[in-house]
Amino acid sequence: MKILVVLEQRQGVLKSASAAVWQTTQHLARSSADAVVEGVVMGPVDVQSVKEQCRGNGILYHIADTAYDTYSPQGYTEAVTEIANRSGAEILMIAETAMGRDLAPRVALRLEASLVSDCIVDVDDTGSLRARTTMYSGTVSAIAEEKRKKAVYMLAPEALDRAAIAENDVTIQEVSVSGISKSNPFLRELVFNTRKKDITESDIVVAGGRGIGSSTGFAMLESLADVLGGTVGASRSAVDEGWRPHSDQVGQTGRTIAPRLYIACGISGAPQHLAGIAGAGTIVAINRDPDAPIFKASDYGIVGDIEEVVPDLERAVRALKE
Ligand SMILES: Cc1cc2nc3c(=O)[nH]c(=O)nc-3n(C[C@H](O)[C@H](O)[C@H](O)COP(=O)(O)OP(=O)(O)OC[C@H]3O[C@@H](n4cnc5c(N)ncnc54)[C@H](O)[C@@H]3O)c2cc1C
Known part of the structure; x- marks a missing residue:
């Protein structure tokens, strides 16, 4: 089973929630029956630094085209869908960030995949991945039963396993995709310079x-x-x-x-x-x-x-x- 982790960068810096999703997926793959992990990152990242943060093994696809420097719903949807189809991924993992919430449903629709949001993923007795989520403001917990062959999991912050991985056999592969959609609603990026961490990233x-x-x-x-x-x-x-x-x-x-x-x-x-x-x-x-x-x-x-x-x-x- 192939798992594709969709990584997010902002101004060339990998989001720590994304690196944690990669790490969590590596841990899950180690205890699952047959999982292989791959990842995709777009935009102006320093690939060596990404490799340092995304440890373990597997291939990490990098799309360097400047058209992907900033998030665009349609462009990113097309690119991730193309990479997922090319790699044959059955499961996609993405962090529950603002971008993740926007992108995951779009990609799930294109791939005709099930979508489980705000979930925690573990490995069941048979070695398969199993997603658990909550409903009604966290008062009911549910195990997702995917009706499709493919699934997109949006991992909740509490699902992230930050235990360090020493091994670093990840291969970076520069790739291109067939084209970015012409309709990019992105106008201008507003950057707030604050020395404070975002509440989702603060300890x-x-x-x-x-x-x-x-x-x-x-x-x-x-x-x-x-x-x-x-x-x-x-x-x-x-x-x-x-x-x-x-x-x-x-x-x-x-x-x-x-x-x-x-x-x-x-x-x-x-x-x-x-x-x-x-x-x-x-x-x-x-x-x-x-x-x-x-x-x-x-x-x-x-x-x-x-x-x-x-x-x-x-x-x-x-x-x-x-
Ligand atoms: C669909 C929906 C979605 C919602 N989403 C959210 C959400 O995302 N996040 C959220 O927070 N809420 C959300 N709410 C609102 C939620 O139901 C509560 O109304 C809200 O969380 C209450 O905020 P509060 O605790 O600050 O205020 P209050 O309920 O008014 O509580 C104030 C507290 O402060 C204490 N207090 C007052 N003065 C002092 C003092 N001097 N020293 C010590 N203690 C003091 C009081 O004893 C009281 O317990 C949502 C509601 C709905 C219906």
């Missing part, structure tokens, strides 16, 4: 909800996140209030994240919010209501006012670092 996320009270209230979360080396996230209420941008929103209609540490400040813990943090490692909740549902989902709970607890926490972290 530590400090998130605030309605309990923060105002956009200026988020300054104390920024300060705590800074000292921890993390990033600030938000609940939908905080986003709806206009205190944070939508890109910070965690949850069902926001982003799905899997940091090692998640600190929820003044967030009640609605199911739609919890759906976005199912893959988080340790969850700490700070809330003045001892009956807030978030405490049921957390590993550690602090009942108290954010305005007192957050600065105390920051002082304690600073003291530990001295």
Whole structure:
């Protein structure tokens, strides 16, 4: 069985979620009966650096044509479909990023493949890959039964296996595809220069909800996140209030994240919010209501006012670092 990993780059830099999907697929292939892993990456990447990040074995196809420097729905769909058909891949793996969510259904349609989104893939007793997903804001878990011969899996952040692979026998193959679609809606790329990591890529996320009270209230979360080396996230209420941008929103209609540490400040813990943090490692909740549902989902709970607890926490972290 051939698996094709679709890798994503932004401005020539491989997305860490994509490298983690490659790594996860390598681990799965080792415990499955007959899996062979291949990958495809398009655009201006440094192939040696990609090879360093995508360890294990298999072929990695690189399409260097500048027409693929930035994502275009139709162009990327055609290119990935062509490579998948050429390589004979039965399964495609792609990270659940904004691009992944746009591209995967298009490719699945072209390949007449089943599509499983937001899934975790493991190997069953027969050595075959099996995808599990959740429904209804993470309250129901389901094993996907693919009705087609091919399948496209969009891997959720919690599905990613980051255990290092020492072996590095990946071969890079420069390839071209038959042509890019003329209708590319891409106009201009807006690049935000920030030293902060995106919430989906950060190991530590400090998130605030309605309990923060105002956009200026988020300054104390920024300060705590800074000292921890993390990033600030938000609940939908905080986003709806206009205190944070939508890109910070965690949850069902926001982003799905899997940091090692998640600190929820003044967030009640609605199911739609919890759906976005199912893959988080340790969850700490700070809330003045001892009956807030978030405490049921957390590993550690602090009942108290954010305005007192957050600065105390920051002082304690600073003291530990001295
Ligand atoms: C279809 C749909 C999709 C949705 N998608 C999302 C989503 O993606 N993400 C999301 O987050 N929500 C989502 N929601 C909304 C969700 O249902 C909740 O309304 C929302 O998560 C509540 O946000 P909150 O916890 O910040 O606010 P609240 O529920 O109002 O909770 C505020 C909390 O702050 C505490 N608090 C207040 N002041 C303080 C203080 N000074 N110190 C300590 N604690 C304090 C309160 O005790 C309370 O628990 C969705 C809803 C629907 C219907």
